[in-house]
Amino acid sequence: MEENQKKSALKEKDGIPQPEILNASSVQKVLLKRKNQPSAEELIAGILAQDKVALSRAITLVESTNIEHLAKANEIINGCLPHANQSIRIGITGVPGVGKSTFIEAFGKYLTSIGKKVAVLAVDPSSTISHGSILGDKTRMEELVKDENAFIRPSASGETLGGVARKTRETIILCEACGFDTIIIETVGVGQSETAVHSMVDFFLLLKISGAGDELQGIKRGIMEMADTIVINKADGDNVAKAKLAKTEFNRALHLFPAKSSGWIPNVTTCSAFEKTGIDNVWKIIADYFELVKSNNYFEEKRQNQNQFWMMETINEQLKSHFYTHPEISSLLEENKKAVQSNEISPFAAAMNLLEKYFK
Amino acid sequence: MEENQKKSALKEKDGIPQPEILNASSVQKVLLKRKNQPSAEELIAGILAQDKVALSRAITLVESTNIEHLAKANEIINGCLPHANQSIRIGITGVPGVGKSTFIEAFGKYLTSIGKKVAVLAVDPSSTISHGSILGDKTRMEELVKDENAFIRPSASGETLGGVARKTRETIILCEACGFDTIIIETVGVGQSETAVHSMVDFFLLLKISGAGDELQGIKRGIMEMADTIVINKADGDNVAKAKLAKTEFNRALHLFPAKSSGWIPNVTTCSAFEKTGIDNVWKIIADYFELVKSNNYFEEKRQNQNQFWMMETINEQLKSHFYTHPEISSLLEENKKAVQSNEISPFAAAMNLLEKYFK
Numbered sequence: 128m129e130e131n132q133k134k135s136a137l138k139e140k141d142g143i144p145q146p147e148i149l150n151a152s153s154v155q156k157v158l159l160k161r162k163n164q165p166s167a168e169e170l171i172a173g174i175l176a177q178d179k180v181a182l183s184r185a186i187t188l189v190e191s192t193n194i195e196h197l198a199k200a201n202e203i204i205n206g207c208l209p210h211a212n213q214s215i216r217i218g219i220t221g222v223p224g225v226g227k228s229t230f231i232e233a234f235g236k237y238l239t240s241i242g243k244k245v246a247v248l249a250v251d252p253s254s255t256i257s258h259g260s261i262l263g264d265k266t267r268m269e270e271l272v273k274d275e276n277a278f279i280r281p282s283a284s285g286e287t288l289g290g291v292a293r294k295t296r297e298t299i300i301l302c303e304a305c306g307f308d309t310i311i312i313e314t315v316g317v318g319q320s321e322t323a324v325h326s327m328v329d330f331f332l333l334l335k336i337s338g339a340g341d342e343l344q345g346i347k348r349g350i351m352e353m354a355d356t357i358v359i360n361k362a363d364g365d366n367v368a369k370a371k372l373a374k375t376e377f378n379r380a381l382h383l384f385p386a387k388s389s390g391w392i393p394n395v396t397t398c399s400a401f402e403k404t405g406i407d408n409v410w411k412i413i414a415d416y417f418e419l420v421k422s423n424n425y426f427e428e429k430r431q432n433q434n435q436f437w438m439m440e441t442i443n444e445q446l447k448s449h450f451y452t453h454p455e456i457s458s459l460l461e462e463n464k465k466a467v468q469s470n471e472i473s474p475f476a477a478a479m480n481l482l483e484k485y486f487k
Numbered sequence: 488m489e490e491n492q493k494k495s496a497l498k499e500k501d502g503i504p505q506p507e508i509l510n511a512s513s514v515q516k517v518l519l520k521r522k523n524q525p526s527a528e529e530l531i532a533g534i535l536a537q538d539k540v541a542l543s544r545a546i547t548l549v550e551s552t553n554i555e556h557l558a559k560a561n562e563i564i565n566g567c568l569p570h571a572n573q574s575i576r577i578g579i580t581g582v583p584g585v586g587k588s589t590f591i592e593a594f595g596k597y598l599t600s601i602g603k604k605v606a607v608l609a610v611d612p613s614s615t616i617s618h619g620s621i622l623g624d625k626t627r628m629e630e631l632v633k634d635e636n637a638f639i640r641p642s643a644s645g646e647t648l649g650g651v652a653r654k655t656r657e658t659i660i661l662c663e664a665c666g667f668d669t670i671i672i673e674t675v676g677v678g679q680s681e682t683a684v685h686s687m688v689d690f691f692l693l694l695k696i697s698g699a700g701d702e703l704q705g706i707k708r709g710i711m712e713m714a715d716t717i718v719i720n721k722a723d724g725d726n727v728a729k730a731k732l733a734k735t736e737f738n739r740a741l742h743l744f745p746a747k748s749s750g751w752i753p754n755v756t757t758c759s760a761f762e763k764t765g766i767d768n769v770w771k772i773i774a775d776y777f778e779l780v781k782s783n784n785y786f787e788e789k790r791q792n793q794n795q796f797w798m799m800e801t802i803n804e805q806l807k808s809h810f811y812t813h814p815e816i817s818s819l820l821e822e823n824k825k826a827v828q829s830n831e832i833s834p835f836a837a838a839m840n841l842l843e844k845y846f847k
Contacts, residue, residue: 204836438824463798473561474801476561
């Protein structure tokens, strides 16, 4: 029975809220609450009282595509907003195989051990197809999932990166209102998700392993430039020397990049998430960063810019979506694409054909 | 008199077409043609007959904001399209001071000396304010401007990068139809223009000078990753040793970047545009690149992708422009921006407020 409950808690998408912590009392609470759907006010009050069950249910509403849930979700978000924005937000990326889960487990446990409250979220639009490739398997973070000062939530599923990103942004607000002071957003270093994550976090950490060349291939161009720090994981056993060499190489490469507007100079460090060594140093780097950007006002400025960016981004996404789902446009689009492909008309003339139709 | 004509030919924006070559016969031709405005058919015929005056006049129509000119310009472009796409397109960027004009002069002269027909265009949206900061001063390319196998055109002026980029893209089509087989697009390495240029060329060349660190600051993040080759200019006199050192350093840095989907491995070379040394080697690199990408079909594939990109980009630009210039939106936008800034509503709620108004 205990085992069964555990299993069910690992599932990602049931359509119904799942308890996030696995002790009997909270399971009871959920079962009780499920009977009478709590109102937006009740959920806000629960979140502000740092109740993780209320938080989970509110996130489920945010992630829902049901139109009634949307209105309720907006009410909750607006209620939480005045209490949000107090955390630090850290993005972590790295290709599969660098040990992201193990790192986040070790890093998260370190953070709670020094008194932090840690929420771990993920942005992975591919999870719609793969049913949650990252953070889906919570057993990989066995220790952290049981930690009462930690909260782990798999990636929202969604058709588009824009949709997933929106839900994650709103989930950050809820987690912050619930008292989590350190938000970790995980993503895989292979798609466009990094740019989305980069624009919702304060600090961007790129996780790598040593061994020059090959494993770099999986990292999308431009990601190295986004990194505020590069952490070379698996610096243990026979790997220590190789990791140190990689550290020197990456430090040299980072040196060639232009200065960051934060005034921060990105650096490289090594760690072993498995042996739990070097984790304190990663935190030291991050703490140094926040000391710098809070004193030079870059922190506040960047958050304001991110908010503006997300407002504009949402508008632009919706304008496009309205256009491309317009019934008359989609067939005309194919026609014009073909004409462009065969050099019959210029890309601009094709665009104008479509726009004329749309605005008429 | 000769001198006066020369001066007038250097002016950039007269509102009337300017002869691009400075011999008496073409000046006569222009004066003759100016009396009876040539039709679109006549201009197409002229361009296909490799008449640079007809080319210049057609470009002036493309660059015009006059609505009548727009229709005529589109007719000319569509007439030229079947004869376009036969050139190679090279983007060249570098911060002010690296010697772009001197390099393009030396490189262009080298290309015409081996039988190429070279058109030099520029993308510089700032030219609206600065009245043509790049290529405006044609005297910097004294030799090339007099070369009958070369054609130099300053940046189109325009309020937006999108507008300038569109005009440059269409100008490329006209130049290709006019028989130019090598198109060079110059831009300054400080703004967003590089991304626009990168998406309209086959090959991207980053021009630099030696001296580690400081001068890199001016280059926008991400540009180094776009480069298919880095050319270190001013490798002459006392600079030779420093340039060689810089070459080694950049080669090492490029090695750390992910592989390009072209299969091409970016490299670094040195040259002195002033002493005209190493220019042949730059061309050798470019020729090697084109041999590779034409054999692995990346060339054709990239051009198709670029066309699709520009079609979509134009649509998205127009949708945004229509939204943001909507009379009711702009005041509401300011209101909502402020509410987001003071954390009263989420960026998404603000976006939704505006969209609701717009679509109603």
